[in-house]
Amino acid sequence: MVDFQIPEWLLQSQGPLLPPTGTKKARRSFAEKSIGAFSGFIMDDFYAERTAVKNGLMQGLHPGIKVATSLLLIVVAVSMHNWVSLLLINLYVLLLAYMSKVPLGSFLKRVWVFIPIFTLIIVLPTLFNVVRPGDPLLVLLQYGNHQLTITRQGVQGAVVFTLRVAACVSIVVLLTLTTRWAYLLRGFSIVRVPTLFINILEMTYRYIYVLLKSASDMFESRLSRTVGRTNTKEQQKFVGNSMGALWTIAFALSDEVHAAMLSRGYDGTPRTLTNPRIRALDWVWTVLIILISIILIGGDRLVW
Amino acid sequence: MHIPDGYLSPVTCVIGYAIMIPFWATAVKRVKAALNTKLIPLMVIGAAFSFVLMMFNVPIPGGTTAHAVGSGVLAVILGPWAACICTSIALAIQALLFGDGGITTFGFNCFNMAMVIPFVTIWIYNAFAGKSEVTSPKRWIWAAIGSYIGINVAAACNGTELGLQPVFWHTAAGVPLYAPYPITVSLPAMLIAHLLMAGPVEAIVAGLVTRYFQVTNPSIIAEQLASRVAPVKAAFNKMWYVVIALIVLVPLGLLAPGGAFGEGAASDLKSALGFVPAGFAALSGHWHALLDDYGVPNTPYAGTAPNLLGQSIGYYVAAVVGIAIIAGVTFLITRLIAAREAREEAKKSAT
Numbered sequence: 001m002v003d004f005q006i007p008e009w010l011l012q013s014q015g016p017l018l019p020p021t022g023t024k025k026a027r028r029s030f031a032e033k034s035i036g037a038f039s040g041f042i043m044d045d046f047y048a049e050r051t052a053v054k055n056g057l058m059q060g061l062h063p064g065i066k067v068a069t070s071l072l073l074i075v076v077a078v079s080m081h082n083w084v085s086l087l088l089i090n091l092y093v094l095l096l097a098y099m100s101k102v103p104l105g106s107f108l109k110r111v112w113v114f115i116p117i118f119t120l121i122i123v124l125p126t127l128f129n130v131v132r133p134g135d136p137l138l139v140l141l142q143y144g145n146h147q148l149t150i151t152r153q154g155v156q157g158a159v160v161f162t163l164r165v166a167a168c169v170s171i172v173v174l175l176t177l178t179t180r181w182a183y184l185l186r187g188f189s190i191v192r193v194p195t196l197f198i199n200i201l202e203m204t205y206r207y208i209y210v211l212l213k214s215a216s217d218m219f220e221s222r223l224s225r226t227v228g229r230t231n232t233k234e235q236q237k238f239v240g241n242s243m244g245a246l247w248t249i250a251f252a253l254s255d256e257v258h259a260a261m262l263s264r265g266y267d268g269t270p271r272t273l274t275n276p277r278i279r280a281l282d283w284v285w286t287v288l289i290i291l292i293s294i295i296l297i298g299g300d301r302l303v304w
Numbered sequence: 305m306h307i308p309d310g311y312l313s314p315v316t317c318v319i320g321y322a323i324m325i326p327f328w329a330t331a332v333k334r335v336k337a338a339l340n341t342k343l344i345p346l347m348v349i350g351a352a353f354s355f356v357l358m359m360f361n362v363p364i365p366g367g368t369t370a371h372a373v374g375s376g377v378l379a380v381i382l383g384p385w386a387a388c389i390c391t392s393i394a395l396a397i398q399a400l401l402f403g404d405g406g407i408t409t410f411g412f413n414c415f416n417m418a419m420v421i422p423f424v425t426i427w428i429y430n431a432f433a434g435k436s437e438v439t440s441p442k443r444w445i446w447a448a449i450g451s452y453i454g455i456n457v458a459a460a461c462n463g464t465e466l467g468l469q470p471v472f473w474h475t476a477a478g479v480p481l482y483a484p485y486p487i488t489v490s491l492p493a494m495l496i497a498h499l500l501m502a503g504p505v506e507a508i509v510a511g512l513v514t515r516y517f518q519v520t521n522p523s524i525i526a527e528q529l530a531s532r533v534a535p536v537k538a539a540f541n542k543m544w545y546v547v548i549a550l551i552v553l554v555p556l557g558l559l560a561p562g563g564a565f566g567e568g569a570a571s572d573l574k575s576a577l578g579f580v581p582a583g584f585a586a587l588s589g590h591w592h593a594l595l596d597d598y599g600v601p602n603t604p605y606a607g608t609a610p611n612l613l614g615q616s617i618g619y620y621v622a623a624v625v626g627i628a629i630i631a632g633v634t635f636l637i638t639r640l641i642a643a644r645e646a647r648e649e650a651k652k653s654a655t
Contacts, residue, residue: 030361030362030363030369031361033361033369034359034360034361037359037361038356038359041359044401044402045401048401055641055642055645055646056638056641056642057634057637057638057641059641060641060642060644060645061641071407074309074407074408075314075408077309077310078309078310078313078314078317078408079314081475081481095634096634099634099635099638110403111403115308115403119308119310119311123484126480126484126485134479153477153478153479156479157479157480157481157484158484160479160481161310161480161481161482161483161484164310165308165309165310165311167310168308168309168310168406168407168408169308169309169403172309172399172400172403172406172407173403176400176401176403181401184400196332196344197393199344200344200347200348200351200389200393201351201393201396201397203344203345203348204348204351204352204355204393204394204397205397207348207349207352208352208355208356208397210352211349211352211353211355211356212356212359215356215359215360232363232364232365235363236362236363236508236512237512239360239361239362239363239509239512240508240509240511240512240513240515240516241512241516242360243357243360243374243377243509243512243513243516244512244513244516244517244520245516246353246356246357247353247381247513247517247524248520248521248524250349250350250352250353251349251524253349254342254345254346254348254349254350255345257345257348257349258341258342258345258346261341261344261345262341266341267341281637281640281641281644284633284637285637288633288634288637
């Protein structure tokens with residue numbers, strides 16, 4: 001009889017296989033990043049859909065009116081030059097978000113993370129007198145006749161610019177968080193966006209999901225088959241090939257969609273369901289927003 | 305490359321739309337003539353593809369990744385007009401859903417990414433590789449070079465758009481109101497980033513995807529699907545006249561009034577219009593004083609002080625009352641909407 005012995009290492013119990021932990025975060029590969037980006041889109045979109053069906057202020061308004069008044073507010077924000085009025089419009093949008101039952105923490109995160117913070121970083125150098133001379137507000141360094149100061153004009157410019165960008169971003173974020181995508185797009189017909197474009201946008205949104213799923217599958221299958229290291233050239237080739245493959249799939253799909261549309265009697269003219277009715281409250285809202293715009297612009301130009 | 309809202313002044317944004325609207329119209333006309341009922345499905349899928357393409361992480365040396373715009377390679381597959389429509393739609397979804405790129409700046413974002421990139425790419429590609437064999441390496445090489453040049457021309461446009469802002473729109477004291485850096489900073493900054501980083505990524509994507517089709521499905525690049533038609537020549541030419549006229553008129557129009565838009569003093573208006581509107585003349589006393597104050601807050605209020613102060617206080621009071629009313633009405637509308645929804649809910653459950 002053969003002396004059969006189980007090797008030592010096989011008898012040791014092993015914990016579950018987890019990604020390496022430690023102080024240093026493992027860098028994600030291009031495939032993981034892409035999959036993350038794809039699922040991030042779907043997550044964001046579901047989140048928006050959830051807040052859009054809540055029973056709040058903005059959700060109850062007519063989508064067209066909401067689009068038009070949001071655009072008006074954006075134009076107002078872009079036209080304003082003073083930090084006081086810009087701060088006020090930021091606060092007003094926050095109030096609207098609160099009234100629309102959008103969780104404020106995540107709203108602020110969505111608005112501020114990235115675009116306004118990025119804006120703040122790029123305007124940072126203009127604070128200093130070496131980049132743009134101005135009246136000193138705070139002297140940082142003094143060496144003989146040379147000073148490094150933060151200038152009043154620099155601070156003024158940076159604050160105005162960042163607040164304006166934040167105001168615009170928050171208006172758009174609020175609009176998308178409180179309106180279901182289909183209604184949002186139809187709302188744009190109130191500002192004379194052609195039905196053709198709205199139709200294309202509506203359908204595109206649907207097919208983005210289909211293509212995202214295909215792309216995500218490609219990266220997942222690639223990731224699950226990758227054991228060793230790959231070099232940049234191989235990775236790039238994979239990305240290039242998957243883009244090409246994705247187009248091949250997409251193109252075949254467009255033929256199928258076309259056939260399906262024809263079979264349902266499509267003749268080249270876009271048709272949509274009727275929009276929800278505009279009610280008295282929507283007009284009250286419109287007047288309110290116009291008043292606010294006048295007050296803000298008036299204050300911006302005349303007083304503050 | 306995406307310019308957010310607030311970086312460009314309102315006038316600039318209007319110009320962006322003014323350039324793009326005739327362009328979009330021509331693009332739709334041309335592509336529709338080629339595709340008819342197939343227009344919508346192909347543009348839809350093209351736009352969805354363009355959107356997903358922009359989300360791909362392309363590996364670059366050093367272990368990091370970058371995103372490509374992909375409108376250059378889309379032009380190689382679909383022709384430039386269709387690429388323009390698809391990329392514009394993808395940019396619209398990005399702007400609306402992610403706040404990535406602005407609403408007011410949408411015109412110029414499309415100009416840079418949906419017009420400049422595809423057209424520059426396709427001009428170069430057609431000029432140098434248009435007549436070569438479908439499987440010739442010339443094709444993918446020139447698709448890559450075209451995309452590289454295309455994105456850099458777009459970056460130069462982008463840098464110029466941003467760089468002109470502080471020239472035209474600043475306070476009296478010279479504090480820029482929109483994108484703060486002059487063209488001497490913004491243009492090199494954009495170009496360096498795109499010559500070294502984004503440009504090569506774009507070129508790699510265009511080259512590899514074109515190569516992929518040459519190997520697997522050469523018919524796709526043989527046709528430039530959406531452009532297989534006799535060109536709509538008249539419309540095309542007319543549109544270029546409009547664009548050229550705009551380009552010529554815009555700097556003239558902007559330079560003429562001598563001041564920032566919407567901030568003109570009565571004297572500026574008089575020189576521009578030849579007269580001062582009555583309402584403006586009536587307002588012009590404190591309007592002008594306040595504008596001076598607004599530009600150079602350090603200036604002592606001097607003689608105008610009591611009058612100015614009085615008016616300011618009056619306005620502040622009005623503003624506070626106004627804000628209180630606004631807040632009140634906002635709350636009221638919220639309550640009414642909630643009540644209405646509750647009623648409808650009740651009605652629904654009753655039936």
